[in-house]
Amino acid sequence: MKILNVDQIRALDQATIQHEPIAPLNLMERAAQGFVEWFAARYPNTSPxxxxxxxxxxxxxGMAIARLLLERHYTLDIYxxxxxxxxxxxxxxxHRRLKLITEQVSYIELSTDIPAIRHNEIVIxxxxxxxxxxxxxxxxxxxxEAINRAPATVISVDIASGLFADKPxxxxxxxxxxxxxxxxxxPKLAFVLPRNGRYVGEWHLVNIQLNKRYIDLAPTPYYYTTPHEARLLLHKRDRFSHKGTYGHALLLVGSYGKIGAAVLASRACLRSGVGLLTVQVPRCGYSVLQTAVPEAMCRPDGHQYVLTGQSEVESPAPAEYSTVGIGPGIGKAPETLAMLRELLPTLKKPIVLDADALNLLAEHRELLDxxxxxxxxxxxxxxxxxxTQPWADDYEKLNSLQAFAKRYRVVVxxxxxxxxxxxxxxxxxxxxxxxxxxxxxxxxxxxxxxLTALLAQGYDSVEAAVLGxxxxxxxxxRAADQRGPIGMVASDVIDALRWD
Ligand SMILES: NC(=O)C1=CN([C@@H]2O[C@H](COP(=O)(O)OP(=O)(O)OC[C@H]3O[C@@H](n4cnc5c(N)ncnc54)[C@H](OP(=O)(O)O)[C@@H]3O)[C@@H](O)[C@H]2O)[C@@H](O)CC1
Ligand SMILES: Nc1ncnc2c1ncn2[C@@H]1O[C@H](COP(=O)(O)OP(=O)(O)O)[C@@H](O)[C@H]1O
Ligand SMILES: [K+]
Structure with missing residues (x-):
């Protein structure tokens, strides 16, 4: 689903008005009806x-919403x-239409006109x-300020008053x-940016049949992944497949004290459809991995505590695997940095980098190239x-994210x-x-x-990232449904992975 900017939303409004065609007032009525249906489903008979x-x-x-709510016999004060x-x-x-059915409209011009708002009320x-x-x-x-001070439930129509939809x-x-x-x-871009959390709350989309053709043609770099779109990315399994069909992944993970990260990444990889998995861990992690993840093959590193890339057993070079996932729990030991330096130039296919692999890239920027x-x-x-560098606001961060992905030709x-x-x-x-x-x-x-499992199965990088x-x-x-958001742990997330 596309995320459009304010100018595009305005043009979309006009396109809908012209091409449907629909009178602007009727489009507003449709929006108000959409809001009221959402509201009535959630608050069937509510407090003032x-x-x-x-x-x-x-x-x-708001005026149209007020009229429709009055018609549904809600108790309403209108300002x-x-x-x-x-x-x-x-x-x-x-405003005129509303005044035909009620005299009870108050006007706020001075602070003294602002009503007291009680805790059991809903503010629109x-x-x-x-x-x-x-x-x-x-x-x-x-x-x-008065609304924000009030202990009431607040619902914003379209966007919180005072919040810019597409700029800081x-x-x-x-x-x-x-x-x-x-x-x-x-959705509006403002809704998905972390610093706006308290100015958005939970957000909901109400479909008002805006012009589909305009939306299809509108250029935008910003998208919101819907369940339908994600499902379309999923590859089906072939009836006559074998484990070779789904790739052989190599994970380079773990160090002394962080073998748990290796176990979690390995189990998640196996639960995501990879054909075969080999995991390289420092020697100290060998028994743990073989016990906790019997489905994976293990190649113990030559080093007891950290990854060096040297393998104790005869094994193919990393470049021969379908893909490589590297980072969870690896630490930043000089030997691990040396491994990364040697490894990266040998790899030709996309890989996954996380955690301390990224911190090593940040400290040795030549590796990015x-x-x-x-x-x-x-x-x-x-x-x-x-x-990168610190950002002043979420929009600057977004720009720097886009610039980084473009410059290094990677998916971030x-x-x-x-x-x-x-x-x-x-x-x-x-x-x-x-x-x-x-x-x-x-x-x-x-x-x-x-992600490592998806790349190994032949997903292209963008699809793997969006779907993964x-x-x-x-x-x-799902894990939060079962365990609650407070009690759930990473292993619950692995157990809840499903691909259908
Ligand atoms: N396609 C859709 O999504 C549909 C959208 N619809 C609805 O339309 C809404 C957008 O309507 P809108 O363009 O009239 O904007 P809105 O914010 O109501 O008022 C702007 C006015 O306020 C003024 N003003 C601005 N800032 C100000 C400030 N700080 N302090 C004081 N004044 C300020 C500004 O003045 P100016 O900038 O010209 O000086 C202008 O006069 C949208 O949010 C949705 O609810 C639906 O009805 C149909 C389908
Ligand atoms: N509030 C949140 N809402 C949605 N996803 C979240 C939230 N907090 C964390 N996550 C997700 O959890 C994961 C945390 O990753 P990360 O910080 O690398 O953890 P760790 O290094 O401990 O494995 C990410 O996929 C992130 O998107
Ligand atoms: K509003």
Whole structure:
């Protein structure tokens, strides 16, 4: 699913109006109906509602929502924040229609007009939408502050009032902090960026049948992976396949004290459909691995505690495997750095790099230039910062993510909520699965195993990254369902992996 910017959303609105065709007012009515259906399903008979409307089309939506809620017999207090003399045409029209069925519309011009909001109330925020052109000031600011102070449940229409949809806010901007945002048809870039978490809450899409052709043709680097899109990426298994069909992966993982990372990555790799798996661990990890992961072959490293790349047993060179996954638990010993230096120039196919492999790249940047093209790097934000530089805001971070993936011709998976997969072509695919239960040691090692298995099976790097991140997050969601987000651990995520 595409993520469009504000100008494109406006043009999409116009395209829908022209080509469907539909009157602007009816499109607004459709949006309001979509919101009200969502609302009624969630809050079938609820405590008092207070709705705050601005004077633009977001406020127009609010007026129409108020009318539809009254028709459904909800108890409603309606407020218009009169911050300017100007009102949009569709606001005016819906204001008039509302006044035909109720006299109970109050106007907020001064702080003293702002009502007290009680804890059992629901607040609907329709003050400012995607037309925000500057930070909220004056009476809008005071109203937003009052809503944020109130102990009520807050639901924003389209986007929290005061939040820019596709560019950074200033740190001292005043923005609604909703529990839910109900937006129209497509997500906004602001929704998937970490620093906006409290200005978005849980967000929900309401389909209002905007022009499909415009959406299909609209150029954007930003995408949001839906379950349907992820499922389309999945390769089917061949009835006449054998284990050779699904590749032979090599994992270079673990060091003394971190053999658990090796076990997690190996088990996840096997649970993700790889044909054969060989794992190279330092000698201290040999018995552990052979016991904990009997399905994997093990080539013990020549070194007792860290990886050096020298194998104790006769075995093929890493380049002969379908792919290599390297990083979880490896540490940054000089011998391991030397291994990386020797290994990288020999590899021609994309590989997976994680954890201390990335930290070694950050400290020895010349290695970045010899990465096999289309390799997958899986930094968490701290690791990515080491690879690049600190950023002032999420938009700067996103730019630097896109630039990095392009420059080194790699796929970069920046992990976190709404994990961002940046491609060498400059696209970014935000993931839709996962939950805070994944914030626990070892889940990143699991992801490395998953991705290594997909590359070994012949998935192209971008598809492997998008699908792997999606399946990993979905497994995290299943694990959270079963164990709860607090009690779940990385092994639960492995157990919950499913590929159907
Ligand atoms: N396709 C869709 O998604 C659909 C969208 N729809 C709805 O339309 C909404 C967008 O409507 P919109 O363009 O009228 O914007 P909205 O934010 O209501 O008001 C802008 C006005 O406020 C003003 N203004 C801006 N910032 C300000 C500030 N800080 N302080 C004071 N004033 C400020 C600005 O003034 P100006 O910048 O011109 O000075 C302008 O007059 C969208 O969010 C959704 O709810 C649906 O109805 C149909 C389908
Ligand atoms: N709040 C969250 N929401 C969704 N996914 C999360 C969240 N926190 C962590 N994750 C996921 O968990 C994994 C953590 O990886 P990482 O930080 O490398 O852990 P480790 O190094 O302990 O294995 C990533 O895939 C990340 O996207
Ligand atoms: K709003």
């Amino acid at each position: 509602i207070k709705i705050f409307c601005g004077l633009g089309n977001n406020g127009g939506d 218009v924040v009169r911050y300017a003399p100007r009102e949009s045409d569709d606001f005016m029209h819906n 925020d329709a003050i400012l939408g995607s037309g925000l052109s500057r930070p909220a000031e004056g009476i809008i600011r005071s109203t937003i 806010n200033r740190p001292d901007d005043v923005i609604i902090e909703p529990d839910h945002t109900v937006t129209f048809q497509l 010899i990465l096999p093209h289309n390799s997958i790097l899986t930094p968490h934000p701290k690791e990515f910062e080491r690879l 998976i920046l992990k976190g909520a709404f994990t961002a997969v940046a491609t060498p072509d400059g696209e970014v695919h935000f993931n839709s699965t996962g939950n805070p239960g994944l914030s626990t040691g070892g889940t990143g090692d699991v992801l490395t195993g998953v 991140v999606f399946a990993h997050g979905l497994a995290g969601d």
